[in-house]
Amino acid sequence: MKKILSLALLFFALMQSTPIVAQDLMKAQDLSTLKVDYLSDTDLAKIRTQLETNKLTIDQAEQLALSKGMSASEFAKLKARLGMKSAVVAPIKKGNLEGETSEEYGRKQEPIVNKKVKDTLNTLVFGSELFDTPSLNFEPNLKLATPVNYVLGPGDELQISVYGIQEFSDAVPVTVEGKVNIQYVGQIAVSGMTIEAASVKIRNAIARVYSTVRSGQSQVGISLSRIRTIKVTLIGSKQPGNYSVSSLATVYNALYLGGGPAKNGSYRNIELIRNNKVYRTIDLYRFLVHGNQSDNIGLKDNDVIRIPAYNQRVTLEGQVKRPGIFEMKSGESFQDLLTFASGFNEFAYTASVNVLQKTDKEFKVKDIKAADYKVYKPRSGDVFTVAKILNRFENRIKIEGAVFRPNTYSFYEGMRIADLIAKADGLKEDAYATRATIVRLKSDFTKESVAVDLGKALRGDAQANILLKKEDVVTVYSILDFKEEYQVTIDGEIKKPGTYDFNPALTLNDLLVQAGGLTGSASKRVEIARMIQSDEVNEKSTARVALFNLEITPGNNEQAENFVLAPFDVVNIRRMAVYEKPEMVSVTGAVAYAGKYVLADKKEKIYSVIQRAGGLTSLADAKGVKIKRPIQAKQIEDLENVNFDVTKNVVDAGMTKKDTVQNKALKKLKEELKYATIPVDWDRIVRNPKSRTNITLLPGDEIEVAAFSESVKVTGNVLLTSEIPYNSGRGINYYLNAVGGTDAKAWKKKAYVVYPNGKAAVTGSFLFFKTYPKVTPGSQIIIPEKPETKKMTTGEWVSIGSVMTSLALLIVTAFK
Incomplete structure (x- = not known):
């Protein structure tokens, strides 16, 4: 009950009449004179914050307000302006650097906001990155158990x-007086x-008030549910000033908030x-x-x-693992500096280190030997x-060529050629x-070659087994290196x-076996060119x-008289004079026996094949016989090798730039057309x-005999693509009218007719007559589309007019 009364006093204090200043609201007891209409947005924010802090619902606050004299109408206005519903007010979450409320463990921290600015002045100073890493901010963990030595405060x-x-x-x-007020127990x-x-x-x-606690029948649990915020001051940091931090915060956390030491700040003598x-x-x-x-x-x-400010700073650069600017304390040596830089890297020259020092008037250079690393004391500015x-290498030697282990080996004084051969596991077969060769560097770094007799050196000849030097490269040759690689060709x-x-x-037999043997078309004739x-010339x-001409048995790779081949011989196995596999054509459509037929003669005609297929049936259209011949790859290749010059309307085989017309023709052949149609005049x-129309067939030809059709198909740029019954004696216009005529893009003067046998006829013109x-029955009328033409712009017409005017003036001037 005391808690409710204390919260009520706090709430009513916020609701004093509007003239009361902020510090007097806490003392208000009478709310009868409060006018909500006069409350400012700041006053409302204070009231909302108090409700949220004490977890009071608007309904609980209403009961307390009415008991203190506030009218129901005024509270209704307050409720409307606050915009709150009858529920527990949730705490407002704010981003902060000290962590947000931890509901899981019941411990809270007041929101703390401290802005962080990235350190750009000390980027080369060792340790500056400590204060630029967001994940390394040293925030206290509110989920950990409360330290037993944690000191309580307001x-x-x-x-x-x-x-x-x-x-x-x-x-x-914990109140400002440092006390806690426990119900029924006191302060x-x-x-x-x-x-x-x-x-x-x-x-x-509590045990003095609760008897069961004193008897042990009840237990008391005490935990820290909210920690306070404290103020600390940073001097000499990148962002000096007063900071609000958690009471659990540490020195490193505060330094992080302040951005670390300033440009000239010390990293090693920071005072708390x-x-x-x-x-x-x-x-x-x-x-x-x-x-x-x-120290944390x-x-x-x-x-x-x-x-x-720092006392001494030195710079370490070059082949160390962590180069940068380091702060040194009095008494520290160069060895300590190396420790700060994590030591030399793998490419460092460690025998000595060069240091650039500053004197009172100028610079000077000094070399520090490895033995003095622990003695030399760096000076500020070094x-x-x-x-x-x-x-380069101090003990490298190399052997390559015909040894079992060609490689780079370590050299030692007194090493001889036989010793190096032994390291390489000896000579190959x-x-x-x-003879072997040693390439050696002379004292002036020029190269010289030294010849060695390996046979004598390995047999113990002291003169041949010469001494080696570091960086020598020994080459042992192979006898195969001196032999030419010979080849033979078979085709x-x-x-x-x-x-x-x-x-x-x-031998020839050996080569025939390597090449997989003869094909079935091989003749007995073999030609060998040597x-x-x-x-002498x-x-x-x-x-x-x-040239050598031999006869072999085609069915057997072995010959009675085996021929021995020589280097670079060329063997040609000739093809049989007559060796042709049966080739076929197909017959489809209105014939008695449609299907595939073998060409029985080299010059077999279409007439004989149709007769073999039983001839045309009664339903066949004699004017609808055609041959569909596959387009050969050679035809496309021939077209690709020719360039068209449209401007001259000639073919120029020497041109290199291909014409658009040619590209379109190639595309059509490759992607659209698969067959070339050959019309056949069967009646003739x-x-x-x-007759010449009885053409000779080629393998792969397809003979197509169309059935008789009593209609005419009209297609292209017409209003309705359709088939119209054939009407004897009627022309193109009759069939065009039957489908509704042509559309706006039709090019009627270029209309053409495709007949059942694949032949086409185009519209002709003489003077003004077309x-x-x-x-005919079964034919197809096609109306093509007009090509797009570019209209001349107004500027082009003006240019032409200007040219014509200039020409007219020139002519008039010439005849004056």
Whole structure:
């Protein structure tokens, strides 16, 4: 009940009349004079914040307000302006750097907002990246157990629970006087006490009121439900000022919020000042180098973190793992600096380090030997440069060629050629032991070649087994390196024609077997061409090669007299004079026996094939016989090799730029047309089988005999594509009218008729007269589309007019 009364007093204090200033609202007791219409947006925000902080619903607040004299109508206005419903007010979540409310463990932290600016001034200083990494902000973890040494203060809140026979639960804040007010128990002073000591004190106080706690029948639970916010001050940081941080925050967390040390700030002598005394000197290098967080101690209210200017900074660059600018303390050596930089990298020259020093007047250079690394004390402003090792070897030697393990090996003083051969596991069987070559660098770095007799060196000849030097390259030759690679070629009626390696005593039979044997079309004739070799030139002879003609058995790769081949021979297996596989054509349509037929004669005509198919049936259209011949790849290739010059209307085989017309023709042949149609005049063939229209068939031809049709098809740019019954004596216009005429894009003067046998006839013209082709049964009338023409623009007409005017003036002037 006391809690409700205290919250009511807080709520009513916010609802005093509008003239009351913000600091007097907490003391208001009478709400009868409050006018909601006069409340400002700021006043409403304060009221809303108090309700949210104390988790009061609007209904609970209404009862308290009415009991303090506020009218129901005024509260209705307040409720409308606040825009709240009858529910528990949820806390407003705000982004902060100290973490948001942790509902899972029941601990909360007031929202803390501190803006962070990226450090750009100290990018090269070792440790500056510590304050630019968002994931490394040293925020306290609110989900961890409360430290037993946590010191309570105003702003903290304790969750006190009594459970067992008697039950009680309440969240009690630590007041500004440092006390907690527990219902039925009273006020207990806890400020300045650790959470452990305060828990003991509170349990004892509750035990005096609750008998079951004193007897042990009930238990008391005390936990920290809300932690307070404290103020700390940063001096000498990138963003100096006062910061609001969690009471669990540490030094590193505050330094992160302040952006780390300023441009000239120290990373190693940071002072934590508490109660006007230096409480701790913080060295960030202990954490950066060793991960030691002993300096990351907790903060207290009104702590001051002072970052003084650095005393000494040096620069380390070159072949180290972490180059940069480092801060040095008095007494530290160059070895300590190397530790800060994580040591040399794998390419560093470690024998000595070059340092650029500053004197009172000028610069000077000094070399530090490896033995002095632990002795030399860096001076402020020193620039250390770690050089890279030389790209050379102190003990390298190489052997290549006809040895079992050609490689690079380590050299030692006194090493001889036989020792290196032994390291490479000896010579191969094909090694040329009479001579090897050593390529050696002389003192002036020019190269020289030294010849070695390996045979003598390996037999123990001390003079031949010469001493080696570092960087020597020994080459052992193979006898195969001195032999020419010979080949022979076989072509013609062989399964795997090509070029094959020549071996001594290679015979024709051996080559035939390697090439997979003869094909079925191979004849008994074999021609072998052999190059002519002679030390003298015979001016009378014009022969290029010597020819040998042999006869073999085509059915057997072995011959009675085996022919021995020579290098670079060319063998040709001839094809049989007569060897043709049966080729077929097909007959479809209105014939007695449609199907495929073998061409029985080299010059078999269409008439004989149709007769073999039983002739035309009674339904066949004698004017509808045609041949569909597949377009050959060679036809497309021939067209690709020819270029058209449209401007000259001629074919120019020497042109390199292809014409658009040619490209369109190629595209049509490749993608659209698969057959070429050959019209056949069957009636003429029947009257005279020797007529030229009785053409010779080719393999793959398809003879198509159309059935008689009594209609005419009209298609193209017409209003209705349709088939119209044939009407004897009628022309194109009759059939065009029957389908509704042509459309706007029709090119009527280019109309043409395709007859059943594939022949086409186009519209002709003489003077002003047009002659349309004859229409027959089964034919097709096609109206093409007009080509698009580009109209001349107004500017072009004006240009033409200007030219004509100029010409007219020129002519008039010439005849004056």
